Amino acid sequence: MSDTVSSPKRLAFFERYLSLWVFLCMVAGVVVGKVLPGLTAALSRIQFGQGSQVNIPIGVLLWLMIYPMMLKVDFSAIGGIARKPKGLAVTLFVNWLVKPFSMALLAWLFMRHVFAAWIDPETAKNYAAGLIILAAAPCTAMVFVWSYLTDGDPAYTLVQVAVNDLIMLVAFAPIVMFLCGVAHVIVPAKVLVTSVIVFIVIPLAAGWVTRTALIKSRGKDWFDGKFLPKFHPMMIGALLLTLVLIFAFQSKNLTAHWPAVLMLAAPIIVQVYFNSGLTYLLMRRFRLPHNVAAPGSLIGASNFFELAVAVAITLFGAASPAALATVVGVLVEVPVMLSVCRFCNESRGWYGMNYEEKGPVCLHS
Numbered sequence: 001m002s003d004t005v006s007s008p009k010r011l012a013f014f015e016r017y018l019s020l021w022v023f024l025c026m027v028a029g030v031v032v033g034k035v036l037p038g039l040t041a042a043l044s045r046i047q048f049g050q051g052s053q054v055n056i057p058i059g060v061l062l063w064l065m066i067y068p069m070m071l072k073v074d075f076s077a078i079g080g081i082a083r084k085p086k087g088l089a090v091t092l093f094v095n096w097l098v099k100p101f102s103m104a105l106l107a108w109l110f111m112r113h114v115f116a117a118w119i120d121p122e123t124a125k126n127y128a129a130g131l132i133i134l135a136a137a138p139c140t141a142m143v144f145v146w147s148y149l150t151d152g153d154p155a156y157t158l159v160q161v162a163v164n165d166l167i168m169l170v171a172f173a174p175i176v177m178f179l180c181g182v183a184h185v186i187v188p189a190k191v192l193v194t195s196v197i198v199f200i201v202i203p204l205a206a207g208w209v210t211r212t213a214l215i216k217s218r219g220k221d222w223f224d225g226k227f228l229p230k231f232h233p234m235m236i237g238a239l240l241l242t243l244v245l246i247f248a249f250q251s252k253n254l255t256a257h258w259p260a261v262l263m264l265a266a267p268i269i270v271q272v273y274f275n276s277g278l279t280y281l282l283m284r285r286f287r288l289p290h291n292v293a294a295p296g297s298l299i300g301a302s303n304f305f306e307l308a309v310a311v312a313i314t315l316f317g318a319a320s321p322a323a324l325a326t327v328v329g330v331l332v333e334v335p336v337m338l339s340v341c342r343f344c345n346e347s348r349g350w351y352g353m354n355y356e357e358k359g360p361v362c363l364h365s
Contacts, residue, residue, distance in 0.1 A: 022331045025240055029247025030254055040248045044318060055318050058245055059198075062310040064238035066199055068231035069306070070207030072144065075162050087283065087292040091160055094279045094300035095138040096171060102274060103135030104128070104179045106267035115263045123321050127260070129185040130312050130325025131267060136175045138164045139302035143295070146302065149341045152295030160299050168200055168304075176311070187315055195314040199307055242309065246327055249319040260321075264328040269336055276301035276340045280351075290351050294344040302337055305329045 033040045046056045107128035111119060119127065139146075147157040173189075173196050180187045215223050247254065254261070279300035283293030308326040316322040344351075 019331060019334045021240060022243060022327075025243035026247045026254070026331070029244040029249075030251045032244065033248040033251025034255070040251070043245065044249050055245075055313060058242055058313055058318055059310075061238040061242040061245070062199065062306065062313075063203060065235055065242065065306045066310070067203040067206060068228070068235045070165075070203045071211055071228060071231065073162055073165055073204070073207060074158050074211070075166075075208065086286045087156055087288050087296055088159060088163065090279060090282045090286065090288075091296045091300050092163065092167070094275055094282070095164060096167060096175075098278065099138070099271070099275050099300065100132065100136045100175050100179060103267065103271050104132050104182065106271055107131040108183065110263065110267045114266075118259060118263070125183055125185050126316060126321035127264060127325050128183045129180050129187070129316070130308075130320075130322035131264070131329075132179045132183065133176055133312050133315075133322065134268070134303050134305065134308040134326050134329045135271060136179070137168055137172050137304035137307050138299060139304050143299050143302065146298035146337060146341055147295035149338075150294035150298065150344045151291055153289075153291040156292050157295050157299075160296070164299075165200075165204055169196070169204070172196055172200065191315055192311070195311045198314075199310040239306070243327065243330070246309070246313075246318055246323060250324050250327075252319075254324075260324065261328055261331070264325050265332045268329055268332045272301045272333070272336045272340065280344065284351055290344075290348055293351060294341075294348075297344060298337060298340055301340060302333060303329055305333060 043057060111124040111127045143157060143161055173192050176192060177187055214227060276297040280293055280297040283296055312323040312326045
């Protein structure tokens with residue numbers, strides 16, 4: 001292992017305190033919902049079509065959040081798959097064959113059994129649906145942050161994000177339909193497909209066209225250093241305003257059932273630690289370097305919560321228990337993922353020792 005000691009990496013100011021901002025937005029939203037019930041009700045009724053469940057103000061804000069993230073996806077990185085196919089295979093296995101199904105199991109266990117005394121059956125089903133939607137799409141934007149904090153391989157991270165986004169185009173809707181069906185929640189196929197087109201296909205295509213055209217005309221350094229940073233304030237503002245509106249629409253649910261936030265946090269926390277630990281151990285079993293294993297374990301555990309919020313709102317409405325479940329994911333994920341980052345960094349020495357019959361072999365990253 002390298003003896004070089006580097007200064008600890010830190011998140012940017014906004015990302016570092018994201019859970020605090022989410023909590024403050026929750027408070028602000030509840031206050032708005034209680035103090036201005038007429039305005040809140042009027043905003044909640046502004047939809048793209050009667051009964052569409054797609055609230056126009058929230059829909060626009062969500063698109064403003066997702067589009068800048070798609071600008072970061074570099075599909076040219078897919079050519080690097082051959083460099084570390086085992087690492088990619090492990091994370092794809094956990095992302096698509098373990099994470100959504102394990103969350104469905106946890107949602108059933110916690111919502112229908114552990115907390116059954118405090119949640120009526122219909123609400124429990126909707127909470128489960130929100131948790132399934134949350135886990136059905138792997139994280140994209142924050143993956144780059146987690147990879148940076150663990151000294152991850154940038155090329156591997158880019159490949160993982162690009163491949164996951166392509167898989168998401170065809171796998172997200174069927175997985176949500178299947179698992180929600182198992183949970184006895186009816187999900188209209190037409191509405192779900194529409195949400196995938198609006199919140200995945202269109203922003204992904206728009207991001208690719210924009211990225212390709214601007215890099216070709218202005219260069220990658222200009223695109224990464226000048227163009228992308230301009231979207232950061234817009235993305236932050238859109239995220240915070242979205243949360244304020246959602247919590248305003250949820251104000252009655254939150255004040256009447258505030259323990260629901262704690263109950264929803266439980267399966268999310270278990271899911272993150274289970275999937276990150278499973279990925280980390282599988283990576284070690286296949287003797288992959290730490291700079292692939294650490295970001296891989298984080299990719300395998302984190303969720304694309306912006307997309308989850310958008311889809312839950314589209315399917316069930318902004319004031320639904322399902323939408324609340326996805327928002328709790330935002331509140332919980334950052335501090336939990338930071339603890340996983342810390343574990344990966346502090347266990348680097350242990351990870352590097354892979355025991356064989358001939359004795360310990362140090363795996364250099």
